[in-house]
Amino acid sequence: MQVQFFCHYSLYSIKEKLIILFYYMGPRMVIVARGVVKKIAIMVFIFSFLLMHFSIPVKSSLVIVPGKLTITMPEGFPKEAITYYIYATNPYPYGVNASAIIVNPPIENLPEGYTQISNLSWITVKPEKIYIPKNSTGKFEIIIDIPENQKPLQYNKNWEVWATISDDGNSGDLEGGGAVFKVELTVRLLIHTPSSDKSITVQSSYVVIILIVAILVTFIIIFYSKKSRKN
Amino acid sequence: MLLRMGCRLQKKYTFWSSNSKKIVLAVLISMIWVTTLTPMVLAINTKISVTFDPDGVVTIDVWPNTWAAGVVLAGQNTASGAADFTVWNNGTSAMYVQLQTNTTSDPAGSGMTYNPVASPGSNAFALNTTGFTLNSYIPINAYSVNYYTLNSENSKTFGLRITIGSPLTTNYTTQRIEIRFNGVSV
Numbered sequence: 001m002q003v004q005f006f007c008h009y010s011l012y013s014i015k016e017k018l019i020i021l022f023y024y025m026g027p028r029m030v031i032v033a034r035g036v037v038k039k040i041a042i043m044v045f046i047f048s049f050l051l052m053h054f055s056i057p058v059k060s061s062l063v064i065v066p067g068k069l070t071i072t073m074p075e076g077f078p079k080e081a082i083t084y085y086i087y088a089t090n091p092y093p094y095g096v097n098a099s100a101i102i103v104n105p106p107i108e109n110l111p112e113g114y115t116q117i118s119n120l121s122w123i124t125v126k127p128e129k130i131y132i133p134k135n136s137t138g139k140f141e142i143i144i145d146i147p148e149n150q151k152p153l154q155y156n157k158n159w160e161v162w163a164t165i166s167d168d169g170n171s172g173d174l175e176g177g178g179a180v181f182k183v184e185l186t187v188r189l190l191i192h193t194p195s196s197d198k199s200i201t202v203q204s205s206y207v208v209i210i211l212i213v214a215i216l217v218t219f220i221i222i223f224y225s226k227k228s229r230k231n
Numbered sequence: 232m233l234l235r236m237g238c239r240l241q242k243k244y245t246f247w248s249s250n251s252k253k254i255v256l257a258v259l260i261s262m263i264w265v266t267t268l269t270p271m272v273l274a275i276n277t278k279i280s281v282t283f284d285p286d287g288v289v290t291i292d293v294w295p296n297t298w299a300a301g302v303v304l305a306g307q308n309t310a311s312g313a314a315d316f317t318v319w320n321n322g323t324s325a326m327y328v329q330l331q332t333n334t335t336s337d338p339a340g341s342g343m344t345y346n347p348v349a350s351p352g353s354n355a356f357a358l359n360t361t362g363f364t365l366n367s368y369i370p371i372n373a374y375s376v377n378y379y380t381l382n383s384e385n386s387k388t389f390g391l392r393i394t395i396g397s398p399l400t401t402n403y404t405t406q407r408i409e410i411r412f413n414g415v416s417v
Binding site (some may be wrong): 061062063064065066067068070071072073074075076077078079082084104105109162164166170174176177178179180181182183184185186188213217218221225 | 254257260261264268279280281282283284285286287288289290291292293295296297298299300316321322323324326327336358391393396404405407408409410411412413414415416
């Protein structure tokens with residue numbers, strides 16, 4: 001009993017095609033060059049132009065910006081959700097479908113002092129799938145929304161979460177069986193939660209200032225009233 | 232007598248009228264303070280700054296993006312050339328390149344089971360890299376192991392080996408395996 005993995009002949013790269021072109025055309029050009037240099041040069045130019053525009057680029061996949069995003073909340077948890085855009089540029093000469101998912105990194109991969117997030121559902125990506133036309137840039141919105149009742153329990157945390165983006169642009173295509181390769185790119189999200197709810201402290205200090213001002217105003221009124229009585 | 236009383240009344244009246252002005256003025260000043268400070272307090276309550284620090288550009292490429300392993304018999308293995316495939320890091324920072332594969336060779340069903348060990352067993356297969364990361368087997372839930380650190384603008388060649396388990400109780404003909412290359416910024 002046997003398993004068959006059918007052969008697949010991959011396309012040559014631009015560089016390889018140009019090497020082949022000059023390898024075959026080179027000696028002939030030397031022979032004919034004296035009379036028709038210009039014509040040959042034009043032909044080579046045209047061939048090069050066509051090769052560049054009608055061949056599949058070899059070294060290309062989606063380009064993701066940023067690769068790593070550190071989010072810090074120094075003044076406390078904001079009431080609204082935290083949002084940030086991740087940009088994916090499509091370098092292919094055709095449109096691609098790109099998708100993004102939020103995953104927990106493996107524990108072995110976590111830097112020192114970091115943990116997985118308490119609840120992965122607090123981070124979402126919208127939309128999960130986008131179509132990016134050729135030579136264009138699409139964007140995914142990362143949304144961090146921690147429920148209000150959880151915020152008091154999540155101070156002093158350092159989380160790492162991954163947003164993994166994949167596309168169907170560079171996926172291998174086999175007519176038969178074999179192994180196909182798929183590229184995925186991960187954006188590391190490093191989230192630092194606040195050390196305490198400083199907003200309450202700041203707010204309280206403003207309330208104290210208002211109270212002091214009010215007391216001072218009252219004191220001035222009384223002082224001037226007494227002074228007027230004496231007069 | 233009347234004159235004295237009139238003078239007292241006048242004094243009282245002027246006292247209260249001047250104090251009333253001061254009270255009104257004080258209240259107005261207090262109101263100005265309150266109206267100035269309240270929005271600031273509310274603004275602090277509703278707008279809390281969040282710092283974002285984005286870093287780097289990630290992109291990796293693998294070529295060729297397919298491997299036709301040919302015919303592999305039960306209990307045997309076949310390998311590509313040790314440098315048949317290349318992975319590039321075209322990003323701006325060093326990256327971990329991590330590999331993972333599916334649990335079966337055919338997501339539609341009737342596929343062989345993936346078992347990343349030297350002897351995969353009945354109706355199973357294993358994949359391992361050669362020259363890439365210490366010839367290790369590609370895991371199912373990758374990420375944690377089998378990764379290679381690739382600096383920016385660098386590339387690495389590698390090969391693949393497939394091992395078919397024994398015995399095969401089904402006539403597996405054409406099988407397709409997906410290998411995912413995950414690029415993670417260091």
